[in-house]
Amino acid sequence: MPGELQGKVALITGGTKSIGLGIAKKFSQNGATVIITGRTSQAEGEQIAGKIGATAIYLCLNVASETDWECAATFIKEKFGQLDILVNNAGIDSPPNTKSPQDPEHCSIEDWEEVHHVNLRGVFLAIKFMLPFLKESSAASIINMGSRSGLIGVPDYAAYSSSKAAVLNYTKTVAIYCKEQGYPISCNAIVPAAIDTEIWDKDFGHGLMREEQVAQYSKKIPWGRMGTVEEVAKLALFLAANPDSFMTGAPFIIDGGITAGSGSYSHKKMDTVLPTVDEKDVPRFNEKNIISAEVLPKHSIFRFPERPANTATIENPLQEMGQKL
Secondary structure, rough: OOOOOOEEEEEEEEOOOOOHHHHHHHHHHHOOOEEEEEEOOOHHHHHHHHHHHHOOOEEEEOOEEEEEEHHHHHHHHHOOOOOOOEOOOOOOOOOOOOOOOOOOOOOHHHHHHHHHHHHHHHHHHHOOOOOOOOEEEEEEEEEEEOHHHHOOHHHHHHHHHHHHHHHHHHHHHHHHOOOOOOOOOOEEEEEEEEOHHHHHHHHHOOOOOOOOOOHHOOOOOOOOOEEEEHHHHHHHHHHHHOOOOOOOEEEEEOOOOOOOOOHHHHOOOOOOOEEEEEHHHHHOEOOOEEEEOOOOOOOOOOOOOOOOOOOOOOOHHHHHHHHHH
16 A cells, blocks of 8 residues: 555665666555665756655665765764665666676686676675664664575576676575564565566567567466566565565565466477387286386386385395395
């Protein structure tokens, strides 16, 4: 309901576009004072903030810079004196101007470090510098943006997938730490996949071509379509509005069932029908435990022979070994 975040102050990194912008708008609509960060110019950032809401503020901030976070902490202390919600959304799948492949063999050390600086160091610094405010809140929420790539292996984006895996683990670490310290802070992760944003433009193109590509890609998703920024924003609102619930250290997957049903779903889509095996085609073991010289049909199975009546049963194989030693 509108007003769920009334009186709350929220900081959202990477809040000038895509999922981050969607979350900022949703929070603002529900009464929060929103601080968005990004790397765009101050003038452009302020224009974006103005479209979010009257109380939205833009900070030009490099999430990987300790100095920038020190300045942000000073600003928040002087301007608001509080922070109730932190959304670590800023992230990159590869450096913007790189020409290097991102697989384990060819990814440059410079690209590897830049991805981890933004995706992992940025989360670490944000939490480190915002904790002094969050722990003074009556009920605060940290929301880290993960990715399905952090749950599986992604060879073409080795640095990205490993950084997101680390973010998911760090979410658990922070969650436990806050409760050990008695801080009124929940820390959870949103794990999206197949969300239709501009990040897909380089793969899908634009216009009619994009629509066709999205339609084809959607066939691979159990839900039958791609997700929306609005759906991710609603999940973020739920976590932000319920920081004192029994949820912390948890990954909240929002991917239309891709992660849950990838194996069974891909099998369901197979066009190949496995042939049935006739009983007479199943090979047997002869008395010498040698497979009969039959031609084994594809997809055949073995049926082990019944134990001969004169074969002793070994109740404890280790005991028999001991008798032989």
